[in-house]
Amino acid sequence: MSWQITYKIKRYHPDQGSRVDTFQVEIEPERTVLDGIELIWAKQDRTLVFRHACHHASCGSCGLVVNGVEVLPCIKLIQDATTDGGTLEVEPLRNFPVVADLVVDMAPFFERMQLIGMPIVGPTGPLPGQEPDEYTAFENCIECGLCLSACPVVATDSKYLGPAALAAAERVIEVSEGRLSDEVLAAVDNEHGLWRCHAAFECSEVCPSNVDPAGRIMALRRRMTFERLRRLVGAKG
Amino acid sequence: MSTPSHNYSAIVIGAGSTGSAVAHDLTLRGFAVTVVERGEIASGTTGRNHCLLHSGGRYCVKDQESAIECIEENMILRKIMPDALELNGGLFVAITDSDMDYKPLFLEGCEACNIPHKELTADEALKLEPNLNPEVKAAVWVPDGVFEPMRLCLSFLATAKSHGAVVRPFTEVKGLLMEGGRVTGVHVWDRIENKEFDIHADVVINAAGPWAEAIAEMAGIDVPVVPTPGVMVSMTGRHNQRVINRLNKSSDGDIVVPQRETSIIGTSSWKVEDADYIEIPEDHVRLMYERGAEMLPVLKSVSPRGIFTVARPLIGSRGEAEGRELSRTFKCFDHADEGVEGFVTISGGKTTTSRAMAETTVDVVCKKFGLEIPCTTRDTVLLSYRAFYTL
Structure with missing residues (x-):
């Protein structure tokens, strides 16, 4: 049995501004x-633009x-x-530039993810009977941007690196069992990076892929704090 | 390697796996390429597919041409597309006596098609996949894998962009430009800017999947594409590490593909006229649960995360063979055969074989211009999908 649903969709067009249809x-x-x-789109309004591909939470393109x-x-x-x-009120992701209707520009986001360089595919954990390689x-993160949209700090500080990229940095350290490159460290360890997060945990609340960005940011802070202390003690000793 | 020098240009209609791979191959062979896609990249058939990187096992008994294409391309994609694949292997599992009767045919098929395989006892299979039906009688391992369909397309397109291609999502073809008996470009509607304009090129390649027929009609040509949907059910949680296939002839609900945090049960097969929005038959969904649970009983007790469907662009004559009977191989049509120059359609096939489909298509295109430029996509490692956004 079908349900009757009212969709209120926020529309935006470069020449026409915003409205709700x-x-x-x-x-x-x-x-x-x-x-x-x-x-x-199929039956009522062919002008509606939106992003989608896999329809099962793998591609990360349809976030709203x-x-x-x-x-x-x-x-x-x-x-x-x-x-x-x-009624369903539908809007594009927050904190991203809107291209049209529900389509946002993901380029700035992917530039940050590429800078951090989190691997996209990794070896699985040891499973019974597996050959090692x-x-x-x-990786769990599907780079959908929901965490940036929900983050109150991203909303006020456009230079903030954001939860996905910071979680990725923690993941880079974890998988490489090592350190971040100087370039990545500089992006992470500054006032628009790791220390800007004020632990609202909204990112982990909306993450559809169990990445827990907030938990990873806290882990990265502990790691960096420990590293600073170690250097301090080392300098004195 | 230097880029072959000529001044020909090409338009590719559709940015699913086929169009994306064709664009990549065309740029490597020196064409100036524009890709037009009416929606987001991979928003049609490719995006909503089952994500199975075929070993060919599914086809090795009844459709060996497709099986051989699959295993060859599977091995090539492993080398050129490191960012878009989960290489987790697959098992064909026998649950019933009828499955056991099929096993020798399957093993013969694997041999005939050069598909690497390994027989496993029931105990070995259960040790690898503890959620398998404890009634399992035997299993055969094959090199199935899993891909992320959008990233697969973006990898091809990122690499094409790095070689000069212009990729235009949200750009819908409203008509073909014709001069005499020749297609000279496309009339498009830019859905972002809400503007219509013409793009000209020396050749137009129709890679619109189940919509290829509608595109070909714009040139007065009939292309025998049969939109043949299947239902897939994505379950909450990942309950198998490897692809689990039923060791028997193709049937509904005979495969459970694990990907990321989900196990996806598939699939069924029927025909539709309009592929834009497809109603999901409730009985197909029920069948997925039932048949999926025959292999992995745990699927009875978990809830679905999402149900989706999309039309495959199979080649065949409408009204003839049923969906299952249509070959899964592909076909490239040079419409010069019907008196229309500058226009080529590629259809059928599978995402696993998209690179090969592109090779065949661009061979046809080169021949039309008298160019003898070899295909190099077998050995060209693709850029990361992230590069699509940052280039």
Whole structure:
């Protein structure tokens, strides 16, 4: 049985500015918020632009703010997002430049991720019967940007490196069992890096992939603090 | 290696795996390339596929041409695409007597198609995959893998961009420009700027997947593409480390692909007319749970994370063979055969074989211009997908 859902979608066009468009959608509760958006595009408004590809939380392209909360609409079922007759307010991610409608510019984000250089694929943990270098797995972070959208510090400090990149730096140290390059260290260990986070934990709340960026930022702080103390003690000794 | 020198230009319609690989190959062979895609990269068939890097095992009994293509390309992609693959192997598992009857045919097929394989006892299989049905009778290991479909496309496109290609997502083809019997470009609608304009080129390549028929119609040509969707169910949690396939002939719900934090059950097969939005048949979804749980009983007790479907662009005649019967190989159409120059369609195939599809297509294109430039994509390691955004 289909539900009647009202989608209120924030629209933006470079020449026309912003507005909110309302669409009535008939959709099964087991389908996703993203399916509803695609249905609007297919049957009601071909001018609507939005990002999507894998529809199962792997590609990280479809992130949106739905009813005020960052989600991947591809894994948000209608029945978990609202009720029959309910409304879904859909906006693009916060803290990213909006290109049009629900499409944001990810380039600045990927520049930071590339600078940190977190591997994209790594060896899996030891699993029964595995040859050591035969099996690989993707890193958990799908680089969707939800954590940056939810972060109150990113909202006020455009130079802040942001939760995804800081979590990536911690991951680089973990997988390489070593240190960060001087360039990455300089980006991480400054007032717009590691020490800018004020531990709101919003990033970990919205992360769809269990990366726990806030936990990793705290771990990185402990690591850096220990490193500073060690240097200090070493200098005195 | 220096870029071959000529001044030909090409437009590729569609930025799924096929169009992306074609764009990459064209740039390596010296073409000035523009890619137009009506939505986001990989937002059609490629994005929503099952993410299976085929070993060829699925086809080695009934469709050996496809199986051989798959294993060859599987081995090539491992070398050129390190950022887009999870190399986790796969098992074909026998649960019933009928599965055991199929096993010798499967092993013969692997031999015939040069698919590396290893027979495992039930105990060995259960040790590797503890969630397998304890009734498992035997298993065969093959080099299946998993890819991230959007990143796969972005890797091809990032590399193409580094060789000068212009990639335009959210740019929809509204018509083909024709002069005499020749396609000379495309009329497009830029959906971001909301403007329409023309782009000219010496050749236009139609890689629009299940929408290839609609594109070809713009030149008055009929391309026999049958949009054939399948249902996939992404479950909460990852319950298998390797791809788990049913050791029997192809059927609905015969595979569970693990990727990241999920196990994806697939798939089914039926035909549709319009591939833009596909209703998901409820009975197909139920069948996925039932059949998936025959191999991994744990799937009965976990909830779905998302259900998705998309149309495969299979080649065939409408109204003839059922979806399962259509070959999974690909076909490149030079429409000069129908009297239209400057226009080529590539369809069918699989994401696993996208590089080979591109090689065949660009061979056809080069021949049209009398160019003899060898394909080098087998040995060209691709850039990271992140480079697509930062270049």
